[in-house]
Amino acid sequence: EIVMTQSPATLSVSPGERATLSCRASQSVSSNLAWYQQKPGQAPRLLIYGASTRATGVPARFSGSGSGTEFTLTISSLQSEDFAVYYCQQYNNWPSGFGQGTRLEIK
Amino acid sequence: EVQLVESGGDLLQPGRSLRLSCAASGFTFDDYAMHWVRQAPGKGLEWVAGVDWNGGKIGFADSVKGRFTISRDNAKNCLFLQMNSLRAEDSALYYCAKARTLDAATPYDSWGQGTLVTVSS
Numbered sequence: 001e002i003v004m005t006q007s008p009a010t011l012s013v014s015p016g017e018r019a020t021l022s023c024r025a026s027q028s029v030s031s032n033l034a035w036y037q038q039k040p041g042q043a044p045r046l047l048i049y050g051a052s053t054r055a056t057g058v059p060a061r062f063s064g065s066g067s068g069t070e071f072t073l074t075i076s077s078l079q080s081e082d083f084a085v086y087y088c089q090q091y092n093n094w095p096s097g098f099g100q101g102t103r104l105e106i107k
Numbered sequence: 108e109v110q111l112v113e114s115g116g117d118l119l120q121p122g123r124s125l126r127l128s129c130a131a132s133g134f135t136f137d138d139y140a141m142h143w144v145r146q147a148p149g150k151g152l153e154w155v156a157g158v159d160w161n162g163g164k165i166g167f168a169d170s171v172k173g174r175f176t177i178s179r180d181n182a183k184n185c186l187f188l189q190m191n192s193l194r195a196e197d198s199a200l201y202y203c204a205k206a207r208t209l210d211a212a213t214p215y216d217s218w219g220q221g222t223l224v225t226v227s228s
Contacts, residue, residue, distance in 0.1 A: 001169065034214035036152075043202055043218035044144075044152065055216060087152055091212050094166040096142075098152040 002026050002090050006099035012107040015078050021102045023071040023088035032092035035064055035073045038101075039084045047086075048073065078104075109133040109217040111203045116222030123193055127222055129186040129203030134217075137161065137181035140206035142215060143188045145199035145224075155201070156188060160209035171197075193226045200224075 003026040013019045023033065031051040036044040046055040048064035051071060061076040075082055083106050088099040115127040129141070142157040156167045156177040165177055176189045186203055200223050204215035 032212070038152075043220055044215075045218075046214055046216045049207065049214040089152075089154075089214060091214055094157070094212070095168050096154040096157065096166075096212075098154065101151045 001095055002029060002093055002097055004088055004090055004097050004099035006086075006088055006102045008102060009100070010103045010105060012105050013078055014107045015080060017078055017107075019075040019078055019082075019104055021073040021075075021086055021104070023066075023073070023099050025069045025071075025090055028068045029090040029092035031067045032090060033064075033066070033071050034089045034091060035062075036087045036089065036098075037082075037084050038087065044087065075104075080106075109205060111205060111217060111219035113201060113203045113219045113222035116201065116224045118225045118227065119193065120228050121194055121226055123226075124189070124191045125193060125224060127188040127190065127201055127203075127224070129219060131184045131186065131203075131205070134205070136179075136184040138209055140164075140209055140211040140213065141179060141186045142204045142206060142211070143177065143186075144202045144204050144215070144218075145197075146202070146221075147196075147199040150199075153199070157206070157211040158186070159211040164211050166211065190224070193224075195226050198224060198226045 033051045035048040038044040052064045140159045143155040200221040203219040205217040207213040
C-alpha cells in the first residue's frame, strides 16, 4: 500500500501571500496525483489532477507540480475563501490513498 | 448538473449490517467509475471502495476487505455499499464520489453530501 504524507499539518498564511503545500508518496505514483479542498461542513472539491492540471472552474492561482514521489500545491495569492483543509490523493495504484491533510489557516 | 445523493446511514450496534445507496443524476451513469470515501468525525478522508463503469474492476481498502461489497445498477443509476460485521471504527460520514472517467483509477470530480453511519453499543 502506498502511504501519502502531507506537510505541514497546519500552515498559517496571511491573505494575499503565497502558500506552498507538500505531499510525498512512499513509492512512485507517476503523475497520478490529485489535490482536493475541503471546507467545514462540505464535501471535498477536486482542484488538481494529473499532478498539475486544474479541474474545471478552479482559479488560476492554484497550481500543482511534481511527479514520482514529491508533489506541491501552490496557491499564489491567498483569498479568504481558500482557507480550508487540503488533501492529496494517489490514484496510480489500488488501494487509492489520501494524505492526512494540511489545514490552511489565516495568520 | 451532476447530483449524487447518499442514503441509508444509521445508528447501529457492532456486528450488524447496513446497505448504503447513492442515487446519481445529471450525467450518463454507466460512463463513469464510482467510489465510496469515508470521513470519521474530525478526521481525514479514507478511500473505502471503488468500481469501474461496468463492475468489471472492483477494489477495497484493507480495512474493509471481506466485510464490505460494492455494486452498481446502471439501469437505475445507483451505487451501493453493503457493509457487514460493522465495527466502531467504521463510524463515519460516507461519501459517494464520481470518477472522472470510466476507469476506477482516476480522481473524483463530483461528490455527494454524505450519509452518516454510527456504530455503537
